[in-house]
Amino acid sequence: MSLGILTNVAATYAENNLNQTQNSLQTVLQQLSSGSRINSGADDAAGLSVSDGLAANEAALTQSAQNAQNGVGLLQTADGALSQVTNLLDRATTLATEASNGGLTTAQSTAADTEFQSIVTEIGNIGSNTNFNSTNVFSGTATNFVVSDGTTAGTTTIAATTGALSSSSVGLTVTDTAGVVTTAAGEDLSTSNLATAAAASTALGKITTAIADVSAQRGSLGASINQLNAAANVASSEEVNLSSAQSSILSTNYGQATSDLAKFQVLSQTGISALAQANSVQQEILKLLQ
Secondary structure, eight states: OOOOOOOHHHHHHHHHHHHHHHHHHHHHHHHHHSSSSSSSTTHHHHHHHHHHHHHHHHHHHHHHHHHHHHEEEEEEEEHHHHHHHHHHHHHHHHHHHHTTTTTOOHHHHHHHHHHHHHHHHHHHHHHHOOOOTTOOOOOSOOEEEEESSSSTEEEEEEOOOOBBHHHHHHOOEEOOTOOEEEEEEOOOTTTOOSSSSSHHHHHHHHHHHHHHHHHHHHHHHHHHHHHHOOOOHHHHHHHHHHHHHHHHHHHHOOHHHHHHHHHHHHHHHHHHHHHHHHHHHHHHHHHHHO
């Protein structure tokens, strides 16, 4: 190889390799300091795209679990209110049974009827005043709760109906196997005045039917609560799995990164030394001119 000063090929090689080493060293230091293997699209374009997609799925699943839990809260509020209605109807049963006994005086029958009417009024109050998130709980219209992973195919809508509740009607809403929603009228309690043994006996039968209506509606609510809890659990479990998958893509492998750090630090030092040596070779030409 001839000696010349116009082009120092050895120094150029050394400089290029040193630049590559410095870039790699900078990338490793970013990974170690951020904890993330991908800090820009240049690090891993495909991996970044997958990670962003998983992050969107995670966000949808996290909110979906919250949606389902909100639904559970609504239905549990309705169930708790209906539990109190059952207690009131149980007391009404006691009063009607007592009033149907012909041995009561007029004053005693009137007292029983007065308490009975207050029970009817309270059932109406429960129906109109029970709220969840500033919305009346008892309605014959279904409330839709959406559970989704952020995709159209992964979206499920769960419809739950609490049913209507008023002082004159203990509403019962059921869905048959064909999915057709039908409403069965509840028992009219307000017209059953326990003033006589005969009226009390009639009222007793209606109260018994009303208790069965409320019990059936609570069973329906319980089934919906279980469905929403299951949906929330599935969403949470899927979110955890996606989070783990995203972490495996994004997270820095510290074992590998520290090994690379040591390698690039050595290469940086040797590259600087090699560049210095390549530059010094050019200086040797001066000796030929002495």
